[in-house]
Amino acid sequence: MYYLGVDVGSVSTDIVLIDENFKIIDKVYLKTKGRPIKAIQDGFRELKKYKKEEILAAGTTGSGRQIAGYVIGADVVKNEITAHAVAALYIDKDVKTIIEIGGQDSKIITLKDGVVTDFAMNTVCAAGTGSFLDRQAERLEIPIDKFGEYALRSDSPVRIAGRCAVFAESDMIHKQQLGYCEEDIISGLCEALVRNYLNNLAKGKEIKQKVFFQGGVAANAGMKKAFENALGFEVYVPEYYSYMGAVGSAILAKEYYEKGNKTKFLGFNIADLSFNTKTIDCSGCSNRCEVVEMLRENKPIGFFGDRCGKWSEKVKAS
Amino acid sequence: MKVTFPHFGNTFFAAKAAFDGLGIDYAVPPLCNKEALEIGSYYSPEEMCLPFKIMIGNYIQGIKEGADTVLTTGSCGPCRFGEYCELQMDILKKLGYDVDFIVFDAPKAIGKEEFLRRVSLISNASSKSNNEQIEAALNGLKVINLIDDIEKIAHIKCGYEINKGESKKILNSCKREIYSINNPEEVVKRLHEYKRKIKSVPIDLNKKPITVGIVGEIYTIAEPFSNLYIEDKLMDYGVCIKRKLSPSWWVKNTIMSAINMQSLDIRLASRKYLPLYIGGHGRECVGETVLSKREGCDGVIQIFPLGCMPEIVSKSILPTVSKDLNMPVMTLIVDEMTGETGYMTRIEAFLDLLERRKSNNVLSWS
Structure with missing residues (x-):
């Protein structure tokens, strides 16, 4: 018997199955490519060898957790900060x-006695996140998985200059034109991003070991290495760092x-159903909510974005 | 004269009741929405704070509905809000809108004579007798006190209610209903009825909901659109909300400040950390955080618009307060660029943090 976890992020969609002993039985890693539903369906197609009855409960997380929750019939829809801390x-x-x-985002979470005590998430800038590193790797024509080796x-x-993605990029180009070698520039970039992380996101937060x-990005x-140099102690990367x-x-x-509780999980066969979304400009009042309607096989299964609950209650009622 | 005014939480109910009583024509701008913000952001200086931009949107939407006079408040205070009206007059004038501004401010700041002159601009436009005018003003005051009260009760009841969502439903239908009534006496009567109604919502005292204090810059915590309806969301989660600053608090505070007797509890509570008024409501923010702990809040959320000077000061003090009181504090900064997803993630994670702390739920498998 297994438990299913789905993390729909901005860049990747990760799906894992764990057993009663928290052992990872199966895992799927896919690029979201801006189509969260399709990514989930593709992932589920690979997991069809498992039966619906084998899944005791399912959870979703990540920025696409809401939509994923509707698609798979999740029992727990939780934010990624809690999910990462739990894992x-x-x-x-x-x-x-x-x-x-x-x-797309970076976070710091501090824990004490097994409970989250504080957290922060980047607000203003995406410099230092995966997409930015991806883009720089592409620009330098270095495969992203070799990026670390170069550094x-x-x-x-x-x-x-690591304060802002745009300035960091122009500064990198400038340094390239001055003739610095790629290795030193990439390593410098890592240091700049770490500096940025520690000075902005982690400002005022005590970074305790472990x-x-x-x-x-791990x-x-x-x-x-840049984190270890800046902090002066070892930083651990867990085995399944990208599936956490x-x-x-x-x-x-x-x-x-x-x-x-009983599960509401819909099974892996949803991979073959058709899902659509429709935007409705609600004109019911001056709030003018943009409501998203989600359809499975052309039947509405969920609404989001309405303030008064006029739309979302429809689904609960039926 | 046709008056319009900026939105600020529930104030429009009071303004509406007062103008109905005075017999002065008015145009209530549409409730703050994306359109108001878009108009405001387009015409305001980019680095100006969020409330300014939404207000500009309100004015322009009000003017489009025929208003020729803008009624607003000033504060001659050491925060940007004190200069809002001057800059806003300038912007509207440059856009070619021919409107008069009536700026209400404390008599202490502008002088008693000037204050009375500004009041007379309104009262001269009314054909009602002096007594009727006073009654209209009092009705406005009653309305704002009542609606803020009802909201306060709903914010606590939502954590204990037996039928989930009942308090929120009553609050919403109350707002919808009184907005459609043009007779101030009738509004006050209905509000009293709604107050009884919300008080009689059945509750389960065995529930142990999370209680969150909301502190920060007054506009962004009292105007729901500006904080992405955080209170509605917290109510949906069944979280009790304690927020001191509201339009009715502001009225009381301004009146009491004439004799320097305003918010004594907040002043005492903030003394250890911030013993001075630093403009805006920075001192209140710190004081309320301390009070929140005493009133049993599990955590505090501070909200302010990007670039708000007084709140930046209190933000840097709050970590110390949080540590001393052993109570988590989270800061949310809003402006027209705020993305809802990240914002919601933070709120959810903060609630999780509070919940797990409260039940000391050291995860079940450990």
């Missing part, structure tokens, strides 16, 4: 700080099941 705590109860950098080969990183570094060994959100949401689903 990290399961792996190591002594973790005190989580550095999580994903495709590690450098002895004297170049100082790059520190976990998770999210897609794959980049250069970033890990999904693992967390599967654990939350397990909690839900163990409280004696």
